[in-house]
Amino acid sequence: MKKYLNHRNVAMLMRIAALAGLTQLGFNISPVFAATLSRSADVSGTVSAVWSMIGPFCAIKDWLPPVGTCTETGSSPAERILVTKDGKATFIEMQTARSEAEHSYSYTFKNSPLPVTDYTSTLKVVAKGDGVSTVTWSSTYVPNAGKEHDARKALTGIYESGLASIKAKFSK
Numbered sequence: 001m002k003k004y005l006n007h008r009n010v011a012m013l014m015r016i017a018a019l020a021g022l023t024q025l026g027f028n029i030s031p032v033f034a035a036t037l038s039r040s041a042d043v044s045g046t047v048s049a050v051w052s053m054i055g056p057f058c059a060i061k062d063w064l065p066p067v068g069t070c071t072e073t074g075s076s077p078a079e080r081i082l083v084t085k086d087g088k089a090t091f092i093e094m095q096t097a098r099s100e101a102e103h104s105y106s107y108t109f110k111n112s113p114l115p116v117t118d119y120t121s122t123l124k125v126v127a128k129g130d131g132v133s134t135v136t137w138s139s140t141y142v143p144n145a146g147k148e149h150d151a152r153k154a155l156t157g158i159y160e161s162g163l164a165s166i167k168a169k170f171s172k
Contacts, residue, residue, distance in 0.1 A: 034118065037155050038138035041163035042128055045170040050125045050133045051103040054166060057095055063169065064162040089113045096120065114154050115147035135166055
């Protein structure tokens with residue numbers, strides 16, 4: 001037993017005990033965990049047709065129902081400013097990756113009214129076969145403490161309404 005109680009192990013045990021003591025004193029030490037979300041929709045269109053409609057960075061105004069306007073700032077990397085149709089919310093998003101070959105782009109929130117931080121999202125189109133494509137919208141984010149349900153509900157609603165709109169534009 002003595003060989004396991006060297007000075008490093010004793011120091012580590014003391015740190016653990018100190019943290020345990022802090023929690024007993026009423027300090028709220030809670031870890032922050034990233035959440036993930038992914039939604040997909042099969043669309044009756046070729047990858048190139050679907051990508052040509054949703055791939056341009058500001059095309060989001062044409063297929064995401066709550067978005068009223070999208071303005072690209074002209075900066076590099078690309079940034080867009082989205083304003084909702086009711087004018088009550090503004091999002092500033094920065095494109096972090098783009099692949100025309102893979103029909104995808106990724107972006108982050110620079111400013112958002114949603115209760116999240118460290119939001120990174122990817123929109124991607126892949127061929128499913130027979131003129132059908134799958135559009136996937138996925139993200140990782142850290143919900144604000146106490147707002148985990150609100151964050152997931154808001155993002156799920158946004159993703160599902162956007163994917164339903166894309167699907168409707170390609171319905172036969």
